[in-house]
Amino acid sequence: MTKMKSLLDTGSDDFRKNNAQYREKIDELHALRLTQRVGGPEKVRNRHIEKGKILPRERIERLVDPGTPFLELGELAGLNMHKGVPPGAGIITGIGVIEGRQCMIIANDATVKGGTYFGITCRKHVRAQKIAWKNRLPVITLVDSGGAFLPDQANLFPDEGQFGSIFHQQVGMSGDGVPQIAVVLGPCTAGGAYIPALCDEVVIVRGQGFMYLGGPELTFAATGEKVEAEELGGGKMHSSVSGVTDHLAEDDAHALAITRDIVSHLGEKPLPRKTPTEPRAPAYPTEEIYGIISRDPKVPTENREIIARLVDDSDFHEFKPLYGDTIMTGWGRIHGHEVGIIANTGVLFVEAALKATHFINLCVQRDIPLLFLADVNGFMVGREVEQMGIAKAGAKMITAMSSARVPKFTIITGGSYGAGYLAMLGRPFQPDAMFAWPTGRSAIMGPEQAASVLAQVRAQINEREGESWTPEEEEAFKAPIRKEYEDFQGAYNFASNLWIDSVIEPCETRDVMALMLDVTSRRPKVETNFGVFRM
Ligand code: COA
Numbered sequence: 448m449t450k451m452k453s454l455l456d457t458g459s460d461d462f463r464k465n466n467a468q469y470r471e472k473i474d475e476l477h478a479l480r481l482t483q484r485v486g487g488p489e490k491v492r493n494r495h496i497e498k499g500k501i502l503p504r505e506r507i508e509r510l511v512d513p514g515t516p517f518l519e520l521g522e523l524a525g526l527n528m529h530k531g532v533p534p535g536a537g538i539i540t541g542i543g544v545i546e547g548r549q550c551m552i553i554a555n556d557a558t559v560k561g562g563t564y565f566g567i568t569c570r571k572h573v574r575a576q577k578i579a580w581k582n583r584l585p586v587i588t589l590v591d592s593g594g595a596f597l598p599d600q601a602n603l604f605p606d607e608g609q610f611g612s613i614f615h616q617q618v619g620m621s622g623d624g625v626p627q628i629a630v631v632l633g634p635c636t637a638g639g640a641y642i643p644a645l646c647d648e649v650v651i652v653r654g655q656g657f658m659y660l661g662g663p664e665l666t667f668a669a670t671g672e673k674v675e676a677e678e679l680g681g682g683k684m685h686s687s688v689s690g691v692t693d694h695l696a697e698d699d700a701h702a703l704a705i706t707r708d709i710v711s712h713l714g715e716k717p718l719p720r721k722t723p724t725e726p727r728a729p730a731y732p733t734e735e736i737y738g739i740i741s742r743d744p745k746v747p748t749e750n751r752e753i754i755a756r757l758v759d760d761s762d763f764h765e766f767k768p769l770y771g772d773t774i775m776t777g778w779g780r781i782h783g784h785e786v787g788i789i790a791n792t793g794v795l796f797v798e799a800a801l802k803a804t805h806f807i808n809l810c811v812q813r814d815i816p817l818l819f820l821a822d823v824n825g826f827m828v829g830r831e832v833e834q835m836g837i838a839k840a841g842a843k844m845i846t847a848m849s850s851a852r853v854p855k856f857t858i859i860t861g862g863s864y865g866a867g868y869l870a871m872l873g874r875p876f877q878p879d880a881m882f883a884w885p886t887g888r889s890a891i892m893g894p895e896q897a898a899s900v901l902a903q904v905r906a907q908i909n910e911r912e913g914e915s916w917t918p919e920e921e922e923a924f925k926a927p928i929r930k931e932y933e934d935f936q937g938a939y940n941f942a943s944n945l946w947i948d949s950v951i952e953p954c955e956t957r958d959v960m961a962l963m964l965d966v967t968s969r970r971p972k973v974e975t976n977f978g979v980f981r982m
Contacts, residue, residue, distance in 0.1 A: 466738035487558030526943035540575035551579035554589035562592035566602020591633030631656035651682035723783030730761035771798030776806035782961035821871035822861030854967035859887035894932035898925035
């Protein structure tokens with residue numbers, strides 16, 4: 448047991464200022480979450496309730512076991528993307544416990560543009576399915592949607608990862624034995640009707656849930672046939688005539704109770720492959736992280752102090768502490784679950800990349816999940832490191848990180864840039880889950896560097912063409928680039944575009960990670976085949 452010793456001075460001016468600034472960021476996160484939790488406009492929510500329907504969040508509350516956590520994913524997807532649409536993109540996705548079993552819950556919010564799917568809504572649905580598929584979580588879809596948001600067709604219709612991928616993944620998941628249940632609580636029209644139709648079991652509410660490939664208006668326009676919605680795709684018809692649905696419920700509450708019953712008959716629950724130890728709180732308060740994270744991007748954060756506040760009892764068995772000291776590697780536990788942590792403590796040098804490679808190799812050998820805490824400006828550049836073969840060393844780290852088939856997670860805690868972002872388990876390397884703290888930032892390079900690089904390119908062109916610019920003109924050229932990069936790199940932009948699964952608070956990190964480690968510990972072990980390590 449190696450208990451970390453904190454050298455933090457919580458009485459310092461720096462701590463106080465960092466802490467004050469971080470708490471403002473937390474307030475901003477809470478305000479954004481609140482707009483998402485409320486859903487559509489009050490008038491529309493009232494109309495929803497007057498129809499005898501339950502609001503989507505309350506539906507989820509009634510579906511899950513009382514007192515169990517619901518880990519919401521993609522809650523800020525679509526933030527500031529479509530006018531009048533709150534963050535969340537009209538759908539709620541997350542992992543909840545039903546009848547003692549972890550499930551992926553996907554719920555349309557009919558109070559947001561009729562629960563229709565924008566491009567980003569499709570991507571959020573697809574992402575939730577991917578997490579469910581990989582972890583073999585049953586998927587419960589609470590359907591209440593007008594289908595495609597027609598003006599956004601370029602982002603939702605033709606391509607992979609859009610609406611059609613929802614069906615494609617449903618079929619793939621089903622083939623792999625992942626249970627899927629749909630609860631039709633409102634309309635599901637056209638393509639949307641295939642979501643329940645491709646499920647194992649479908650519950651529908653009488654007089655409220657409708658499923659049809661073409662609604663009454665479309666049917667009349669296409670064939671001249673006049674038919675009422677109930678007769679065309681109502682719950683009674685589908686449950687007694689077409690056989691499209693399997694269970695007829697009287698209202699939302701009844702439908703959700705039937706769904707819980709279905710989940711209780713999904714067969715044996717998967718057991719964890721690991722035995723967590725007794726959870727212990729870190730020896731130092733986690734909220735001190737607010738005062739540790741540097742408010743100034745030019746001043747690095749002391750990530751050693753952060754790990755001391757994330758792992759159980761601040762017990763961290765560090766690997767190679769004296770070698771490659773711009774990266775920290777070691778083992779600790781989070782709520783009793785063992786995890787291998789890789790955290791940046793500076794720019795990536797050759798030794799750091801080799802150390803990370805060795806460490807990932809060990810975690811794979813021992814079947815221990817990996818957690819990357821990303822806070823890195825990138826790989827070192829220059830003649831010396833090139834001659835030391837940094838490209839080869841970086842390639843080794845990327846090969847190890849990319850090949851590893853143990854559960855792996857990323858949290859962007861500070862600035863994560865360029866190839867450093869990628870090597871620290873960036874999104875293209877398919878982490879099982881990826882989060883950012885409100886201070887998380889990521890881009891190809893920092894705003895100042897991007898402005899300088901483009902200004903240099905411009906200056907060379909000016910020189911070639913015999914022109915020159917004044918310092919004022921150069922600054923006028925740089926300012927909008929800086930601004931664009933600043934807007935791009937923020938955690939909320941990443942969350943809006945679903946490049947991360949959620950923005951989480953440092954203080955929530957242990958709970959979120961414990962839940963994810965528990966979920967991933969219940970899936971079968973997958974062997975890793977490492978790619979070629981160039982020597
Ligand atoms: N595309 C774009 N916008 C849509 C839409 C669609 N498919 N369906 C609904 N909307 C918009 C409405 O214009 C309205 O926008 P507003 O808030 O800016 O006024 C909002 O969503 C709510 O629609 P509204 O009809 O007032 O809500 P409702 O609860 O009474 O009915 C539906 C919801 C989904 C049943 C109804 O809007 C409908 O039938 N839509 C068309 C469904 C369809 O044919 N889809 C085919 C897609 S392939």
